[in-house]
Amino acid sequence: MTRCVYLTGIDRGDGRQVVELGVMELLTRQVDRVGVFRPLVHDGPDRLFELLRARYRLSQDPATVIGMDYREASAIQAERGTDELVSTLVDRFHQLARDYDVVLVLGTDYAATQLPDELALNARLANEFGASVLPVVGGRGQNAESVRAEVRNAYRAYHGLGCDVLAMVANRVSREDRDEIAERLASRLPVPCYVLPDEPALSAPTIAQIAQALDARVLLGDDSGLARDALGFVFGGAMLPNLLAALTPGCVVITPGDRADLVVGALAAHSAGTPPIAGMLLTLDEVPGQEILTLAARLAPGTPVLAVRGNSFPTAERLFSLEGRMTAATPRKAETALGLFERHVDTAELAGRISAPSGDRVTPMMFEHTLLERARSDRRRVVLPEGTEERVLHAAEVLMRRGVCDLTLLGPADQIRKKAADLGIDLGDSQLIDPATSELRDAFAEKYAALRAHKGVTVELAYDVVTDVNYFGTLMVEEGLADGMVSGSVHSTAATIRPAFEIIKTRPEAAIVSSVFFMCLADKVLVYGDCAVNPDPDAEQLADIAVQSAGTAARFGVEPRIAMLSYSTGTSGTGADVDKVRAATELVRARRPDLRIEGPIQYDAAVEPTVAATKLPGSEVAGQATVLIFPDLNTGNNTYKAVQRSAGAIAVGPVLQGLNKPVNDLSRGALVPDIVTTVAITAIQAQTSADRTESVPAP
Known part of the structure; x- marks a missing residue:
């Protein structure tokens, strides 16, 4: 029988997409054939399904996802009653379910549905589908006691209606209250309760979404820039020093289009990384001259500059009511959401409670998911020598957002920060080291000279050699300052692995690398x-x-x-x-x-x-x-x-x-997902590097 998980809520505004994405991630790790069913929908495209289909390479026909729209449901319920509505939806669910090992059902959204007692309807559908229920309770703007009460009440409501409740999720709670809420609920419920803090980046609109909502013209900016999250708004009308003091990381600067001084000043600050902004929005239908736009493009390549017709006040009103959504066009939000889910949900426990049927098939996606999960389970530090390479920076952002491992990036720190700012990338707490100016250079030179003395290498010569990022990164691994290294996106295989042959060398039981x-x-x-x-x-x-x-x-x-x-x-x-x-x-x-x-x-x-x-x-x-x-x-x-x-x-x-310690090479044509996967493999190798044997379990 097809296993079914019914993910639902109790009211609108619960930020349920984070949990829906996280559960889909869990299911696709376990089985190959995962279906999606949404009993009731509003008119328009189903953005979440499009995200799931793109991210998880689902082959499901979009027409089979939807039970019916709310208008049809209201008409059936009014004319023929709830039993007929439920019967119709059950028939449509089973037509889909027979083709899949597990189905993720996305419950109603409580948004102007005109259906009485939606919670009871979700509970009945879950029971008729034979599904286990995973309710999500939104906690934004509520104190700790209010969240705890709502979660307990939601559990009683679904359990009282005969549902098999897998677990409870409290989402969007205050970061300050998160630990207290989790501790108190753990002792008050008979099922696990996972508590996720509010993450501003998930509800922040992207620059592209702002442009669409305001019908703005894009004067400058590339696709990467338009994908940035707008984490705040700063209105510029004063003198430049006052504006610079008000800038915050990830903000959008809103200023009249005739203030060329503020445009140039804000983008210059972004270029210096103090702080990196998301973009600029120019009002009053004013646009700086071409020479200013040319200068702006050179100061901050890729950073978006938009222009709107209205003045700042009505623009601000529309902006503050705009909330970002995860879609297939916002992959960075998806990475942030998954990172949040995986940090605060015991995924092994939840996967065990779901108990999706598993087989011998191992799909590429299942293999990749397993790698990320294993790397995350015992975090290691991986050094990336090519710290100024765009693909490496994008991969580093994914790895940081997903919490896969800790990272050290090599190269001039100011260049790395500028490149990251230009790409709109948040490197989190990644360590940045410039081999040429690092305090480690002297010690590394002495170490390398000692290792290669038989080849005539002096400390003076070694002092220059260790500024090579691959040699420096390899020495970090050898000295225990990093657990593994990944390079090769812009270096040859020889340049990547030669330092490992010279410094790390082979394991005693290995004849060759x-x-x-x-x-x-x-x-x-x-x-x-x-x-x-x-x-x-x-x-x-x-x-x-x-x-x-x-x-x-x-x-x-x-x-x-x-x-x-x-x-x-x-x-x-x-x-x-x-x-x-x-x-x-x-x-x-x-x-x-x-x-x-x-x-x-x-x-x-x-x-x-x-x-x-x-x-x-x-x-x-x-x-x-x-x-x-x-x-x-x-x-x-x-x-x-x-x-x-x-x-x-x-x-x-x-x-x-x-090798004695893990060093891995990339193809120079490696894509961002390739780099992410290779870093995860390196981290897993580092977890087991203390085991110096090549033992394989006997069959």
């Missing part, structure tokens, strides 16, 4: 090695790569069944290349008899059961291999790229293995 890619296919994750480091490993090295790759696979939740790939299967072929693979296979069996391994074997026999039944009947690896070891770099690199491009697989890596 090698790499794997996690190949996320539609229904499973395979491990490919080595596709990035060793051009032509001999039999001994190939065996080492296999053992290391099996250890990496097991560490990341992939049960290792090793296929040693060749152009022939079993004893059907001969030749130096096949003999190398055969010898490597025997070395692995001798060294690690607990590992399941087959080789030499062709790719099709390794992964396709029907082919395996013909070529290697009875093999416990053939047809179900999860770790595929390629005989050389030429074969491995081309195969992973062919599968990535032709089969639509997501390739996560290369992940380096065999």
